[in-house]
Amino acid sequence: xxxxxTILALAAASVPLQAQAxxxxxxxxxxxxxxxxxxxxxxxxxxxxxxxxxxxxxxxIYITAGSCTNVPAIQGDSTHxxxxxxxxxxxxxxxxxxxxxxSPTCTxxxxxxxxxxxxxxxxxxxxxxxxxxxxxxxxxxxxxNQAYTLVVPASASPQAITAEEAYLVFGLAEQDGFxxxxxLSPWNDHTLMFTRPSTKSTLLTWVSxxxxxxxxxxxxxxxxxxxxxxxxxxxxxxxxxxxxxxxxKTIGLLGAEVxxxxxxxxxxLAFQWxxxxxxxxxxxxxxxxxxxxxxxxxxAVWSPTFWLQDVDAAGAxxxxxxxxxxxxxxxxxQNFEINPLADVVSVGLVPSCAxxxxxxxxxxxxxxxxxxxxxxxxxxxxxxTSSCTACSATAPCATGxxxxxxxxxx
Amino acid sequence: xKPILVGLSALMLLASACxxxxxxxxxxxxxxxxxxxxxxxxxADCVTNPTTSTDILNACTDAGFIDKAPVxxxxxxxxxxxxxx
Numbered sequence: 001x002x003x004x005x006t007i008l009a010l011a012a013a014s015v016p017l018q019a020q021a022x023x024x025x026x027x028x029x030x031x032x033x034x035x036x037x038x039x040x041x042x043x044x045x046x047x048x049x050x051x052x053x054x055x056x057x058x059x060x061i062y063i064t065a066g067s068c069t070n071v072p073a074i075q076g077d078s079t080h081x082x083x084x085x086x087x088x089x090x091x092x093x094x095x096x097x098x099x100x101x102x103s104p105t106c107t108x109x110x111x112x113x114x115x116x117x118x119x120x121x122x123x124x125x126x127x128x129x130x131x132x133x134x135x136x137x138x139x140x141x142x143x144x145n146q147a148y149t150l151v152v153p154a155s156a157s158p159q160a161i162t163a164e165e166a167y168l169v170f171g172l173a174e175q176d177g178f179x180x181x182x183x184l185s186p187w188n189d190h191t192l193m194f195t196r197p198s199t200k201s202t203l204l205t206w207v208s209x210x211x212x213x214x215x216x217x218x219x220x221x222x223x224x225x226x227x228x229x230x231x232x233x234x235x236x237x238x239x240x241x242x243x244x245x246x247x248x249k250t251i252g253l254l255g256a257e258v259x260x261x262x263x264x265x266x267x268x269l270a271f272q273w274x275x276x277x278x279x280x281x282x283x284x285x286x287x288x289x290x291x292x293x294x295x296x297x298x299x300a301v302w303s304p305t306f307w308l309q310d311v312d313a314a315g316a317x318x319x320x321x322x323x324x325x326x327x328x329x330x331x332x333x334q335n336f337e338i339n340p341l342a343d344v345v346s347v348g349l350v351p352s353c354a355x356x357x358x359x360x361x362x363x364x365x366x367x368x369x370x371x372x373x374x375x376x377x378x379x380x381x382x383x384x385t386s387s388c389t390a391c392s393a394t395a396p397c398a399t400g401x402x403x404x405x406x407x408x409x410x
Numbered sequence: 411x412k413p414i415l416v417g418l419s420a421l422m423l424l425a426s427a428c429x430x431x432x433x434x435x436x437x438x439x440x441x442x443x444x445x446x447x448x449x450x451x452x453x454a455d456c457v458t459n460p461t462t463s464t465d466i467l468n469a470c471t472d473a474g475f476i477d478k479a480p481v482x483x484x485x486x487x488x489x490x491x492x493x494x495x
Contacts, residue, residue, distance in 0.1 A: 159476055160477075162478055162479075162480060165478075168484055168491070168492075172492070172494070172495050212491060219491060219493060219494060220494070225495070270475065270476040272478065273467060275468075276464075277456075277467075278477055279475060279476040279478055280475050284472075284473040285473070292471075292473055293473055296466075296469065296471065297460075297467060298466075298473060357466055365462075366466045366467070367463065368461070
């Protein structure tokens, strides 16, 4: 009996200890990030691997915020000459972390907070139209590409939306667009159209995509012209769309990798851009995760991610850990313990090396793209089946170049 | 049981025939108002050697697609989109 009581007492004593947030300063090899919530899946997955690494271990400590908040946070401005310092409650990646679960939190006990080591934007930084003059010299490097989607409840009947239709749905007052007396489109209630705030890449990418190409100012969206109900977090959009009592009239904006990792019950819509003859999903079909149509230009709603870090006057990175981390994401750094390319692919992002199209401005025209070190064969192998020839050090390619164990064209 | 198997075989043959006739196969015409149900654009509908952005959007692919032609009540007289509000 005494032994049982002792065990119970120990168990009771351990509960508050487990629930108590630790101090961030106790975490080893910290790297401080401010990222968009669309990039959280990547941070969780890559952070798990970096935590286990013995060659270059890192503990990722992060907060999520809008892309257009993250950029000035590291670049600084006249009001915050050293940028915005991270303070308060932070998320972090612990040992033996399961990326499908929520990250634990720590209390940032560092006096005055900690400078952002790495910031990310999931859109072209120019789209933010920032007016601040950066006070800190930073580099901005283009990373993997991110698709954005429109989602509805799985029980709703719509399966596609055209750019013209979306323009009217999100661009006109509900009485003038698709009103209740002429319900040609189901989405005529702004309270059931779940969007994002004006600093978020998800909204800004749609704003650019639905603006009439070459159109005048009257046909160009701004965040304030985009109708709907802004939600602070992608997870809020997910919960509102899933929980809608009127599924047929409900629609939401999401990053594709948020959709990919969301619970069942959501359905993404195929999208037909201006000048396009058919509507396509980001993937080759609903339910797949190959991003085929993003990669070859049949799905137009996507943007590159960008990664920012401090550099010196000569443009060289000043924080080796930040530089290492960004190079892993960009495929420029090898660590034989981990596979950052696989991590990027697994969370629904598309590395540039797997793209056959490119663009240089948000929602801008597409152009053909041929990566210098392609990884399309490897990408295919990670999301389905690659038709490419396998290769290795002992089994070289007859033609092309052996990369990631597949014979790529170059 | 035999009639079911015959029916399934017929469906499979039908699906196979449809699939072989056209790479640009609509996955579902959808049931939205204004949808062009069952439109199959055919190979002539796609661009074989894309160069421009519009070409790329309409390049030939084996990916499934959906045809949707919504009735848009608020277009201007010239068919253009109205100014944003």
